[in-house]
C-alpha cells in the first residue's frame with residue numbers, strides 16, 4: 001500500500017471509535033462506514049492516461065506518456081500540479097493526488113485533489129517542442145479540465161511559462177468561456193497572483209515560526225505541564241539560538257532560508273545550504289542574501305569553488321552535498337527531493353526539528369523511527385501548502401479580474417495557515433500522535449463528515 005493510503009487508513013482507524021466523530025452512526029454502521037471511507041479515500045476517482053503525439057523540430061514523431069489523476073472532488077474542483085520529469089510514474093502521480101485532497105481539506109481550501117505528470121526531461125526538448133507538449137496536454141485532457149472541473153498548476157519541471165501556454169490553449173479551445181482561472185501559477189501579466197512564486201517558501205517558514213515562537217510563547221504554562229515529548233522538544237529550542245541547515249536552494253529553499261535569515265521572532269543561524277552540486281558551510285552563519293544574488297546570476301546554482309566564493313565575498317567552505325543531512329544542527333529544512341531521509345541514514349540524523357518543505361522528503365520508515373525518538377517533524381501537508389493556498393487566491397482573482405497587492409496576499413496566506421496551525425497544534429501537543437498523524441486525522445475527519453452528510457456512504 002502507498003504511503004498516503006496507509007496514513008489515511010491509520011487516521012480513520014484512530015477516530016472511528018470516537019463518539020464525537022459522525023455521532024449519527026451506530027456501532028454496526030460505524031464499521032461499514034469505516035470500510036467505505038477507506039475504499040473511497042485510498043483510491044482515485046479517475047486515472048486519465050494518454051500518449052501525446054508530438055512532432056519534434058527534426059520531423060520525428062514521438063509519443064510522450066502523460067497522466068492526469070483525479071483523486072477526490074468532494075470539496076470542490078480537482079486541483080494539483082503537473083510534474084515534468086523522467087521519474088514520473090502512475091503510482092507516484094496517484095499518491096500525490098491523494099496528498100492534494102488531504103492538504104486542501106486540512107487548510108480549508110475549497111478544492112479536491114488531483115495531480116498530473118508528463119514523462120520527459122524538459123531539458124531534452126527545444127522551447128518550441130515544449131510549447132507543443134503543453135498544448136497537446138491540454139488538447140488530450142480537454143474534456144476533464146476547466147475552472148470548475150480541474151485546475152492544474154506547476155510542479156517540478158514546469159513553471160509560469162508552461163501554465164501561460166496551457167491557459168492560452170484552453171482559451172483557444174473554449175472561445176468565449178472563462179479561462180483566466182483554468183490554470184494557476186501563471187505569470188503576473190497573464191493573471192497570475194502576486195506572491196505566488198514566494199508563497200510556498202514563505203508558508204514553510206511561517207509554519208515553523210508560528211509553532212516555535214507564537215504558539216509556544218502563548219501556551220508556555222500549558223505546554224510545560226504536558227507530559228508530551230514533542231512539547232518538550234519545542235520548549236527546549238524555542239528560546240535558544242537555533243542552528244539550521246537547508247537542503248535545496250531553489251524556489252522553495254532559498255525563499256524559506258531568507259525568511260529564516262531575516263526573522264525577527266526567532267534567532268536562527270543558517271550554517272549550511274546545499275543544492276544539486278554542493279554544500280556550503282559556515283559555523284558563524286551564511287550570508288543568505290549574497291548566496292541568493294549569486295544563484296540568480298548563475299542559473300540557480302550555488303558557488304562550487306573557493307575562488308568563486310572569494311570573488312563574491314562570501315565566507316563559506318565547500319563541502320560534500322549529502323553530508324548536510326547528518327550535520328550536528330538543531331533544525332533541518334528539507335527543500336529538494338523525496339525520500340532524502342530513509343532507513344539507511346535515519347540513525348545518523350542529529351537535528352531534533354525537521355521541516356518538510358519538499359513533498360515526502362522523509363520515508364515512511366524513517367518518519368516512524370524519528371517520531372518515536374521525539375524528533376519534531378513539521379510535515380509537508382502542513383508546511384508546504386502556501387502554493388495551493390495562493391493558487392486558490394489566484395483562481396478567485398482570475399474569476400473576479402480584480403488583483404490583490406503582494407502584502408495583502410501574504411497577510412491572507414499567513415491568516416489561513418495560522419488558522420490551520422491553531423486547529424491542529426492543541427491536539428498535537430495534547431496527545432501522543434506525531435504532527436503528521438494529527439494533520440491527517442483532521443483532514444480525513446473533515447472529508448468523512450462532508451461525504452457522510454452528502455449521502456456518499458450509503
Ligand code: NAD
Pocket residue numbers: 155156200247248249250251252253274275276277300321335336337338357358359384387
Ligand atoms: P526547484 O527546482 O526550484 O529547486 C530544487 C532545489 O533542489 C535546487 O536548488 C536543486 O539544485 C536542489 N537539489 C536537487 N537535488 C538535490 C540534492 N540531491 N541535494 C541537495 N539539493 C538538491 O524546486 P522548488 O520549487 O524549490 O521545490 C523543491 C521541492 O519542493 C520539490 O520537491 C517540489 O516538488 C516541492 N514543492 C514545491 C512547491 C513550490 O511551490 N515550489 C510546492 C510544494 C512542494
